[in-house]
Amino acid sequence: MHTEKYDVAIIGTGIGGLVCGCYLAKAGLKTIIIEKNKTVGGYCSSFTRGKYSFDACVHAFSSYREQGVLYRTIKDLGINQIKIGRKNPSDIIVTPDFKIKIYNDLPKAIKEFQSIFPKEKKSIEDFFTYIVKSSLEAFIKSRRMTFRQILDKHFTDSRLKTILSLILLGLVGTDAHELSSVVGCLIYKEFIFDGGYYPQNCIQDFPDSLLEKYKEFHGEIITAKTAKKMTVNDHAVEKVILNDHQEVSAKYFVSACDAKYTLETLIGENALTEIQKIKIKKLKPSLSAFLVYLGLEDSFAIGDDYRSNIWVIQNYDYDGAMQEIANMNNDFLAITSPYAKSEMKKSIGKTLCLSTITLYKDPAYWRDDHKAQLADKLVARAEKIIPGLSKSIKKRVIASPHTLYKWTFNYQGAAYGWASTVSQFCDPDISQKTSIPNLYLSGHWANLSSGVTSVINCGFNVANLILQKEKK
Ligand SMILES: Cc1cc2nc3c(=O)[nH]c(=O)nc-3n(C[C@H](O)[C@H](O)[C@H](O)COP(=O)(O)OP(=O)(O)OC[C@H]3O[C@@H](n4cnc5c(N)ncnc54)[C@H](O)[C@@H]3O)c2cc1C
Structure with missing residues (x-):
């Protein structure tokens, strides 16, 4: 039983929670x-099944x-425990007609796009x-423009606009027609033109390594226990109550998990302002994801x-591709291989992960036959593009949007927190x-975009807000 009072209690060990904890x-x-889980990292984690290691x-x-x-x-x-390398090219776009490699070198990446879309030569150079x-x-x-409007301003080739929009859909789970241009441009700048980094193992x-550092700074952690309620008295949170009735008191609290769960369930509507009550019901989450992990x-x-x-982009018609997602009939997917990226190849089996962006639907929808249907597709x-793949599969693990929800409690299995739309992004x-x-x-529900880089920023900012109050 934790009866002592902490300066800060944080809920969740996603990167937004761990970074905040380290700085504090x-x-x-x-x-x-x-x-609530036994291991740390939230969506940023890896697991093993037999000899296979998956991200x-x-x-x-x-x-x-x-x-x-x-x-x-x-x-x-001062994290020395981690070794990070970079893959070159970081990303490869495969369509029915061509392959575009995104190299870690801007002029080379520009040339690659220009060779496929020669009529857009100048626009490609200007835009990138x-x-x-x-x-x-x-x-x-x-900031008042959508990312699609920015693309329309620069380009005329609809195939190029579809490709650039679908990659962003994969990286932020928001339709380019609604996506804030600020988020779209930032994601391209950070994830595509400074992306492709991978640690030594997984x-x-x-x-x-964040947890190790946090412990070195004398930070404490409780794992495998769920925060169920926060008590609020005189307009301040007093304590958080866990699933085994354990109580943790602190001066400050950071929720590094789903904001909707935090405000509606942990805190309860009585403690919210009228505007928050309305907003939390109206705000739209990002789309979810469906993943097929393959041991080969x-x-x-x-x-x-x-x-x-x-x-992998099959359909050059962007609206058609979005309609396929709405019909649960996706053709758009990403293929990654923890095995190919890891430097520890000798000790792990060969793996691939196929993933696509999808609607949450509801838990009942994700019956075994629906999961198998989408996985087979x-x-x-x-x-x-990988001949002989199906014959080489020895192990298949599927994560549906409902699985993502169960892993992290992210509302509707949202892959990227709130949808980064023009109206929602940075909503005060x-x-x-x-x-x-x-x-x-803290994290991707704080409305400042998503992905590891954004949630690191958010964790750092929240730590600073608290340290300023403490005059540290
Ligand atoms: C399929 C997919 C692929 C992605 N690929 C990338 C990528 O390649 N690069 C990238 O930068 N980003 C990627 N992202 C996005 C990125 O994973 C997230 O934006 C980011 O990791 C979110 O971090 P977070 O700290 O907000 O919290 P989360 O990772 O959501 O973690 C929240 C944590 O809080 C815990 N928790 C929740 N509720 C409670 C409770 N009541 N009590 C105790 N604990 C609780 C959860 O168990 C979890 O550990 C991807 C996301 C998905 C879904």
Whole structure:
């Protein structure tokens, strides 16, 4: 029983919770993190089945250039345990007619696109240079525009616009017709033009190294217990009550998990402002994901291309591709291989992961036959570019949107927190600060975009808000 009072209690060990905890503990605040799973990392984690090691969701990191957020955080926290390499090309786009490789070298990446779309030569150069060289302030000038409007302003070739929109759908789970142009440009800048980073072993290396550092800073953690309720008195959270009735008291609380669950269930509607009650019901989550993890025969040849993230785009008609997603008949998928990326190949089996963006539907929809149907479709689709794939499958594990929900409690299995639409992104009513002065939100539900880089930023910002209050 934790009867002592902490300075800060954090719920959730996604990267948004772990980074926040590290900065607070480093500054000397008595910090405790509560995690419902046995392992840390949330979506940024790995698991094994027999000799096969799979990355649950996150398949690559971004922003590890010298001024990048990930690089700065690892240096700031003094994390020496992790070795991060970069794959080149980071991403490969495969369509029925061509293959585009995104190299870690802007002029080369531009040339690659120009060779496929010669009529868009100048627009490609202008657009990619604008994305890479512009600051956040420059992107914010177009904040009322959707990403699709930005693409329409630059390009005429609808195939190019579909490709650029679908990749973003895969990276943020929001339709380009609604997606904030600020988020779209930032994601391209960070994930595509500074992406493709991978740790030595597997994705789990990163949350594990954050946890190790957090403990070195004397941070405490409770795992395998769920936060069920927060008590609010006199407009302040007093304690969090866990599933075994254990109570944790603190001066500040950080919810690094789903904001809807936090505000509606942990806190309860009585403690919310009228505007928050309305907003939390109206805000739209991002789309979810469906993943098929494949363990393959030892003799199966996984080529060098699979060190990159492969985006398979079948349909050049963007609205048609979105309609297929609405009909649960996806043709768009990503192929990644933890095996091909890992440097520890000798000790693990050969693996591939096929993933696609999908609707949540409801738990009843994801019966075994519906899961098998979509999984079979993705395997058949992947087999067109990887001949002999289906015959080499020794193990198949499926994660549906409902599985993602069960892993993390993310509302509707949302892959990327709130949808990053023009109207929702940076909404001040649901943000890092809540209407309760000692309660903060960290992670991809704080409305400041998603992905590991964004949630690192968010965790760092929330830690700073608390440290400022503590005059540290
Ligand atoms: C399929 C997929 C692929 C992705 N690929 C990438 C990628 O390649 N690169 C990238 O940067 N991003 C990627 N993302 C996005 C990225 O994973 C997320 O945006 C980011 O990891 C979210 O981190 P978070 O800290 O907000 O929380 P989450 O990862 O959602 O973690 C929340 C944590 O809180 C815990 N928790 C929740 N409720 C409670 C409770 N009541 N009590 C105790 N614990 C609780 C959960 O168990 C979980 O550990 C991907 C996402 C998906 C779904």
